[in-house]
Amino acid sequence: MQGALPVSLIPGDSVLHRVHPLPKMIWVVLYVVVAFMTQNIIVLYGMAVLALLLGVIGGVVKPLLKAAFIIVPIGSSLLALQLMAPAVEQPWTQIAQLGPITLYEDGLYYGLVLLGRIVACLLMALVVVMTTHPSDLFTTLAKLKVPYTLNFMMAMTLQLIPVFQREVGIILSAQKSRGMKGNGFQAVLPSFVPVFVGAIERVQQLSISLESRGFGSAGHKTSYRQVRGKASDWFLALLAIGVAALLGTVSILRGGWNISGLLVVEPATAVTVWVVSATVFLGIIALALILSFRKS
Amino acid sequence: MTDPIITFDNVTYTYPGTDTPALDSISFSVLPGEYVAVLGLNGAGKTTLGLCVNGVVPTMLGGELEGTVTVAGLEVGEYAVREMAKIVGMVFDNPEFQMSQLSAAEEIAVGLENAGVPYEDMIRIIPETLALVGLAGFEERSPLGLSGGQQQRLAIAAVLAMSPQILIMDEPTSNLDPIGKQEVFDMAARLNKEKGMTVIVIEHEVEVMARYADRVIVLNEGKVVLNGTPQDIFSRVDELAALNLRVPESAALSTLLASKGLWKGETPTRTESAVDAVNTLLEARRG
Amino acid sequence: MAKKSPLPTPAEARAASEHAIVVSDARYVYPNGKVVALNGVSVTVDHGELLGIIGQNGSGKTTLTKLLNGLLQPSSGTVVVNGIETTGRTVQEMSAHIGYVFQNPNHQLFARTVQAELEFGPTNIGIEGEELAERVARAVEFFGLKDVIDEHPYRVSFPIRKLVGIASIVTMEPSILILDEPSTGQDHQTTSIINNLMRKLAEQGTTVVCVSHDMPLLADVVERVIVMKDAQIIADASPREVFADKPLMARTNLQAPQITEIALQTVVPLGGPIALTPAELADDLGARLSSKG
Numbered sequence: 001m002q003g004a005l006p007v008s009l010i011p012g013d014s015v016l017h018r019v020h021p022l023p024k025m026i027w028v029v030l031y032v033v034v035a036f037m038t039q040n041i042i043v044l045y046g047m048a049v050l051a052l053l054l055g056v057i058g059g060v061v062k063p064l065l066k067a068a069f070i071i072v073p074i075g076s077s078l079l080a081l082q083l084m085a086p087a088v089e090q091p092w093t094q095i096a097q098l099g100p101i102t103l104y105e106d107g108l109y110y111g112l113v114l115l116g117r118i119v120a121c122l123l124m125a126l127v128v129v130m131t132t133h134p135s136d137l138f139t140t141l142a143k144l145k146v147p148y149t150l151n152f153m154m155a156m157t158l159q160l161i162p163v164f165q166r167e168v169g170i171i172l173s174a175q176k177s178r179g180m181k182g183n184g185f186q187a188v189l190p191s192f193v194p195v196f197v198g199a200i201e202r203v204q205q206l207s208i209s210l211e212s213r214g215f216g217s218a219g220h221k222t223s224y225r226q227v228r229g230k231a232s233d234w235f236l237a238l239l240a241i242g243v244a245a246l247l248g249t250v251s252i253l254r255g256g257w258n259i260s261g262l263l264v265v266e267p268a269t270a271v272t273v274w275v276v277s278a279t280v281f282l283g284i285i286a287l288a289l290i291l292s293f294r295k296s
Numbered sequence: 297m298t299d300p301i302i303t304f305d306n307v308t309y310t311y312p313g314t315d316t317p318a319l320d321s322i323s324f325s326v327l328p329g330e331y332v333a334v335l336g337l338n339g340a341g342k343t344t345l346g347l348c349v350n351g352v353v354p355t356m357l358g359g360e361l362e363g364t365v366t367v368a369g370l371e372v373g374e375y376a377v378r379e380m381a382k383i384v385g386m387v388f389d390n391p392e393f394q395m396s397q398l399s400a401a402e403e404i405a406v407g408l409e410n411a412g413v414p415y416e417d418m419i420r421i422i423p424e425t426l427a428l429v430g431l432a433g434f435e436e437r438s439p440l441g442l443s444g445g446q447q448q449r450l451a452i453a454a455v456l457a458m459s460p461q462i463l464i465m466d467e468p469t470s471n472l473d474p475i476g477k478q479e480v481f482d483m484a485a486r487l488n489k490e491k492g493m494t495v496i497v498i499e500h501e502v503e504v505m506a507r508y509a510d511r512v513i514v515l516n517e518g519k520v521v522l523n524g525t526p527q528d529i530f531s532r533v534d535e536l537a538a539l540n541l542r543v544p545e546s547a548a549l550s551t552l553l554a555s556k557g558l559w560k561g562e563t564p565t566r567t568e569s570a571v572d573a574v575n576t577l578l579e580a581r582r583g
Numbered sequence: 584m585a586k587k588s589p590l591p592t593p594a595e596a597r598a599a600s601e602h603a604i605v606v607s608d609a610r611y612v613y614p615n616g617k618v619v620a621l622n623g624v625s626v627t628v629d630h631g632e633l634l635g636i637i638g639q640n641g642s643g644k645t646t647l648t649k650l651l652n653g654l655l656q657p658s659s660g661t662v663v664v665n666g667i668e669t670t671g672r673t674v675q676e677m678s679a680h681i682g683y684v685f686q687n688p689n690h691q692l693f694a695r696t697v698q699a700e701l702e703f704g705p706t707n708i709g710i711e712g713e714e715l716a717e718r719v720a721r722a723v724e725f726f727g728l729k730d731v732i733d734e735h736p737y738r739v740s741f742p743i744r745k746l747v748g749i750a751s752i753v754t755m756e757p758s759i760l761i762l763d764e765p766s767t768g769q770d771h772q773t774t775s776i777i778n779n780l781m782r783k784l785a786e787q788g789t790t791v792v793c794v795s796h797d798m799p800l801l802a803d804v805v806e807r808v809i810v811m812k813d814a815q816i817i818a819d820a821s822p823r824e825v826f827a828d829k830p831l832m833a834r835t836n837l838q839a840p841q842i843t844e845i846a847l848q849t850v851v852p853l854g855g856p857i858a859l860t861p862a863e864l865a866d867d868l869g870a871r872l873s874s875k876g
Contacts (some may be wrong), residue, residue, distance in 0.1 A: 106391075120709070134398055135398050135399070152396075155396075155398065156396050162440065163440065167690075171687075171691075173654050174483055174685045174690045175676055175682075175684040175691070176654070176673075176674040176678070177654065177685075178678060178703060178704040178751070178752065178755070179675050179676055179679065179704055179708045179755065180703075180707055181675055181676040181707065186386075192693075193694070194689050194691070194692065194693055199690055201393070201689075202393050205390060205394070206394065208356070209354055209388055209393070209394040209451070211352055211377055212355050212377065212384075212386040212455075213381055213385075213407035213454060214377065214378035214379075214382070214458075215407070215410050219378070219412060221409050221410055222414060222415055222418070222539075223409060223415070224401065224405035224418050224422075225402065227413065268499060279359055293487070320605050337771075338741070338742065338769075338773075339740070389768070443640070444640075455809060459624075470767070470770055472837055473639055473640050473796045474639070474798075474837065475603075475836055495649075501771055503841045511851075540770075540772045544841060545842035545844060545845070545861050546841055546842070547841060549845065549861040549864055549865055552861055552865035553865055553868060553869070553872075555596065556869050558868065558869060558873070567841055567844050574845065574849040574850075575848075575849055578849065578853070578868075581871065
């Protein structure tokens with residue numbers, strides 16, 4: 001039970017699992033940097049495909065796609081809205097008209113850029129989280145001179161999330177058993193106090209327990225968790241940095257490397273994309289609303 | 297005459313921001329290898345007593361401490377808790393609240409890492425300690441996925457890894473089901489009898505304490521009011537009742553029978569001795 | 584799910600129902616379909632009974648209690664509480680009829696004062712004005728909370744908080760009250776207080792169900808105990824009968840009180856009582872040892 005987070009380590013022994021956490025962390029950072037430096041959809045979706053490939057290598061494709069499902073509501077809303085009101089400088093190029101709604105070509109492209117950024121970074125981050133043991137991650141951070149206590153607190157927070165989920169569940173049951181009506185935020189609010197109190201009690205007791213084991217005191221500390229890096233790990237890191245530098249530079253030199261000029265988009269395409277995204281997006285909202293009212 | 301391993305010399309302690317002392321002129325000593333039971337109502341000062349032995353009081357919690365606490369020849373106030381952690385291990389009443397790591401092995405490693413124990417030693421000590429508490433093979437298990445009894449044994453392991461001479465357990469079984477309770481009490485008894493560890497158990501389970509303890513100390517409102525063998529302490533049924541404390545039922549029985557003039561021998565502190573004594577009496581009548 | 588007709592008041596429902604609780608072949612399977620937490624359980628409890636449910640963690644006792652107040656719905660079979668079938672009813676609807684005191688009072692308490700806590704439950708079920716004030720006053724009297732009525736629930740000591748937790752459900756005046764591990768981790772003094780309260784509540788007519796894994800605790804206060812193991816009820820008898828049943832005790836990892844153990848190995852084979860208290864055994868031995876010879 002590695003925490004009840006929807007996203008966590010998927011145990012395995014793939015090539016990707018065995019790579020040192022630091023190169024993997026570097027990849028994520030590089031992805032974010034490049035993604036925001038470029039507006040080239042080939043680069044962006046290429047990065048996304050690469051991340052997906054890494055997911056295949058790591059043997060985590062199924063959970064990856066499951067966790068990445070969140071892209072569907074985000075993507076659909078993004079495309080639908082961008083088509084109607086592109087987040088770029090005017091003038092916009094109109095491509096189609098649906099009654100009162102005007103769709104713009106710039107919006108289609110830019111929507112795809114924004115979506116591409118999200119997809120690429122999200123997939124890469126997920127792949128890394130799913131193939132890296134949290135403890136190794138924290139050990140790496142410690143080696144990067146992140147303060148011991150801070151590191152420890154982050155590790156502990158990860159541990160405690162499922163605990164608090166459980167506590168909130170119990171508290172809600174208790175309040176329902178006292179006749180408390182209503183769902184949603186108003187129902188959760190009274191549970192904040194008990195969760196808070198529980199958390200304080202827990203932290204108090206834990207700190208005494210840790211103190212009694214000599215925790216956090218000054219002096220030399222050793223590490224149980226040993227993370228070993230292979231030469232190939234560092235090679236990959238350097239390669240990634242190199243490629244990223246290249247892509248980044250080109251993008252900057254080309255002012256974003258926007259290739260929308262090279263694309264020919266039929267009005268029908270734009271309309272289809274808009275209709276599909278809007279339907280998906282509204283559909284998801286409707287479903288969420290129905291579900292939240294149905295829960296007694 | 298062996299030197300005591302723990303000595304409290306006229307210790308008075310007041311928590312910061314309070315007026316009434318939590319401990320009031322406490323004096324007693326514990327010999328190495330003794331199994332000491334500390335009894336008293338909630339709020340009598342039992343936890344504070346335990347925390348004085350490893351230095352958390354006053355070093356971590358502040359407040360005013362008068363008098364001296366000496367552990368294994370060291371005056372506790374002079375040493376960092378980190379140093380005391382090598383001599384005194386302490387386990388608390390909520391097993392889950394002592395867990396903080398992602399795996400059992402790492403939980404045990406916390407103390408070792410902070411003590412600067414080399415990696416080569418850690419990879420030997422951790423499996424050994426897990427085996428000692430009956431959790432062999434549990435290295436990669438998540439502490440939060442364990443049962444209460446298992447968590448508590450892991451907490452004990454985390455402390456035993458430092459090879460302390462003294463183990464203090466503060467109401468270790470109050471949050472456990474009967475199976476868990478059994479596991480923890482058996483563990484404590486084994487550590488005491490087989491490894492010669494000095495064990496101090498703060499508890500309400502008087503029947504179990506009567507069975508295992510060499511000595512019983514009773515606290516009330518911060519003072520030591522009784523200090524003696526289980527035999528001695530548990531025969532004082534009225535005194536303990538006045539303090540709102542239970543005696544083992546075997547002792548209550550013998551005291552009631554004694555008041556009717558029917559019981560001559562010692563106060564039985566174990567079920568077996570009570571059964572034997574009663575059956576002897578019954579046979580004598582029949583014979 | 585269409586809403587069912589509104590429920591009668593607890594008093595009306597109680598008067599109209601033959602038993603307090605009737606569970607008929609109730610089964611509960613976890614949503615993932617894999618774990619059978621309750622495997623065909625049937626039990627009948629009369630109004631005003633004071634009984635205990637005992638079992639290890641995982642025996643099904645928690646699942647059974649959650650079926651009683653509607654936190655869980657049975658996968659099959661029926662649960663009828665105060666004459667009302669729980670199927671399709673919400674926890675909130677059932678809360679007027681059956682109260683559930685959680686083990687950790689901290690999970691219940693969140694208001695600014697003890698007074699507000701005592702008022703929360705009844706307010707939710709539509710009690711207000713004078714009736715509300717009377718109920719709160721009765722609870723304050725019953726639980727001895729006069730001194731802490733204006734205190735913040737988290738400022739009072741833990742044993743008092745436990746009492747506040749129980750009181751805040753009692754003000755809802757349900758016909759049936761479930762207490763989950765009321766005395767676990769408490770010292771002797773608090774345990775006695777809570778045991779007395781349970782007795783008094785039952786005397787006043789509330790059906791009291793005490794869930795615990797501590798047999799000696801239950802033996803002190805209940806007349807009937809339901810023993811659960813492996814998702815089923817394996818015994819439904821008086822504490823004495825359960826203690827005397829050696830194979831049963833061995834199967835369930837339960838421990839009899841020390842005095843009962845002593846009695847079982849001394850006077851019981853001679854026809855003596857399965858003593859639950861030292862006084863009981865002492866009296867019997869007193870009679871035996873002075874009458875003979």
